[in-house]
Amino acid sequence: MKNPLFLLPLLLLTGACTEIIDLDLNETSPRLVIEGRVSDQPGPYYVKISRTLNFDEPNNWPAVSHAGVWITDSEGVTDTLQETVPGLYATSHLQGKPGNTYTLVVEVDGETYAASSAMPPPVPVDTAYLTESAFMGGDGLLPTVEFRDPAGVANYYRIAFNRDGDPLPGFFTLSDKVWDGEKVSRPFRFADYDIQPGDQLTVELQSVDPAVYDYFYVLEQTSGQGFNQSPTPSNPTGNFDDDRVLGYFSAYGVSGFKVR
Structure with missing residues (x-):
């Protein structure tokens, strides 16, 4: 097949x-x-x-x-x-x-x-800034996002970026399973887009529920972007009743x- x-x-x-x-x-x-x-x-x-x-x-x-x-x-x-x-x-x-x-x-x-x-309630972004890329020894800029994860409750995130008001392709998922309540500082690397000097970027830190996180986590794996990269043998399961x-x-x- x-x-x-x-x-x-x-x-x-x-x-x-x-x-x-x-x-x-x-x-x-x-x-x-x-x-x-x-x-x-x-x-x-x-x-x-x-x-x-x-x-x-x-x-x-x-x-x-x-x-x-x-x-x-x-x-x-x-x-x-x-x-x-x-x-x-x-x-x-x-x-x-x-x-x-x-x-x-x-x-x-x-x-x-x-x-x-x-x-879920939104989690404030403390700061976001560009850093030099250290991935694969290549040149380039990476957006780094910092925020404080609320302690004592499971939190799930979807992160998206806009450039000059238009959405950049791709997204990222995070959960606080191993860093509950900690300060988070993460750089994000795009698979199909290089950040250029002068780009006007904004980040959206979206707090999502577990089912939505699972859906986008699988999509992120399938697309091969972000931190969660591994083969995914099945289609992502949504949250509809059918x-x-x-x-x-x-x-x-x-x-x-x-x-x-």
């Missing part, structure tokens, strides 16, 4: 931009892909719905229009999302709040799919910082 590469577009916090992750999927029939995020920053928040293609077709996944999409929080607020462009659905009044749990419900072709995510659905739904607190 062939193991073709599909491309999974991941919806970013800043509007409807996408980052492309190479994802090694087994040969399969087309499957529904749902990707959604809610943060503690002002909305609107977006949910993207598409379908995979057969392995011998171009990697341009078709959008799914006319779906029913709702997000409800643990305070009882429900927002009915409206389709803004084909396959992209936006909230109108929902505001993310740390400590709340958010449930996404999607109805497509008479089938209903749901996922829930609890929003394992036929690919993708994820994440509620997260985020702390931003301009890299100096």
Whole structure:
């Protein structure tokens, strides 16, 4: 059996931009892909719905229009999302709040799919700066991020960077399993991008729940970027109640910082 590469577009916090992750999927029939995020920053928040293609077709996944999409929080607020462009659905009044749990419900072709995510509080970034690369003896600049991990509670992080307001490809995952409560200082090396002098970088330190962390951890391994690099034999498992659905739904607190 062939193991073709599909491309999974991941919806970013800043509007409807996408980052492309190479994802090694087994040969399969087309499957529904749902990707959604809610943060503690002002909305609107977006949910993207598409379908995979057969392995011998171009990697341009078709959008799914006319779906029913709702997000409800643990305070009882429900927002009915409206389709803004084909396959992209936006909230109108929902505001993310740390400590709340958010449930996404999607109805497509008479089938209903749901996922829930609890929003952890954001962890402040103390500082972020550029350092000379020491990887593989090469030249270059690496962004280094420092923050204090809250003690006594399991924390999971997804780290993303923007350059001049646009998202850089790739992301990184961290958990505090071995450094609970400690000060964290980590450089980050991009697999497909070299930081240039004059680049205006910002970092997003996203606090995510365990299921979302697991999902992005597997994607990070598959893409071969960051600290977690090892072969991954299976597709990442999302947090939807139907394992036929690919993708994820994440509620997260985020702390931003301009890299100096």
